[in-house]
Amino acid sequence: MPSIVEYAAAQIDAETFRRDIVAPCRPVVLRGLVREWPVVKAATVSTSAFGEYLARFVTDRTMEAFIGSADVAGRYFYSEDLNGFNFERRAMTLRAALDHILSEPVTGQTVYAGSLSVAEFLPGFAAENALSLLDGTAAPRIWLGHASRVATHYDAFDNLACVILGRRRFTLYPPEAIADLYVGPIDHTMAGQPVSLAASAAPDDPRFPRFAQIRDQALTAELEAGDALYLPKLWWHQIEATAPANGLINYWWDAFSSGPDAPHTSMLLAMIAIAERPQPEREAWRAFFDHYVFRSAGHPLAHLPPEQHGILGPLKANYGRIRAYVLQMLRG
Incomplete structure (x- = not known):
């Protein structure tokens, strides 16, 4: 596979x-x-040292953990009929989950605790483990578990x-x-996002x-503690966590956002609209989206002087006007 x-x-x-x-x-x-x-x-010293370090911050706040039986082997997924899942969701404190994760799985049972706000579950942790690459608007989240495959x-x-x-x-695909x-259902998921059925x-x-054509084109990366x-x-x-106990901190942010509206919201609205x-009409709208949104041929009003671009002028100056216009149309 490519690297x-x-x-x-x-x-x-x-x-x-x-x-x-x-x-x-x-x-x-x-x-x-x-x-x-x-x-x-601390993690490079031992798993126990890692646990002792986290124990300085961990609260008794309750969260939802995934519990997998021995036959699941950490591969959390749908049930065979796609109506349910092959794991149990269980409420527990992060402290209890951490104790399970840093010990050997009981009778092969695995525990996975994901996407937990560091500010809520480990107050004070971020101050000691800071990242200078981001401007502070991206809040860290922690993921802990036994060996698993997401x-x-x-x-x-x-x-x-x-x-x-x-x-x-x-293992990555573009x-x-x-x-x-x-891809499976978009509104019946394990943790919010739809997943590939073929890749599992x-x-x-x-x-x-069709998956056979792209399986070997996947990009792969092996990361050790300290890598990102x-x-x-x-x-x-x-994502495969391959050690007996694993931990990850991640940051989500929209690097080039111009305002509060996410592209995913626009896609969902376009779906219902x-x-x-009919396919010919969809193809016509595809041409308009390409012209006004994706702009493969450049700015749609490049043939006019900038002062005549109206709401298609610089987005920073026109974002609010366009958004107000859209909200007015959505209200009917």
């Missing part, structure tokens, strides 16, 4: 990160980015994933692979013939 471009931590500052890593919208491994974090230094999915935000304990293997991944199936599963991976929004990724119209 991902890598940078050494010493080569990266905030400006370089935004210009050379985030703007091209390609995955990049950042070796040793958080090697100096106290939590990583099904191939995408995020609607840019993602910086930092390994703090154990090892992680990322956004344009979506049709070949055979046996090789050459006859239900997913930048994942642009909409890149599909499977366009998706089931």
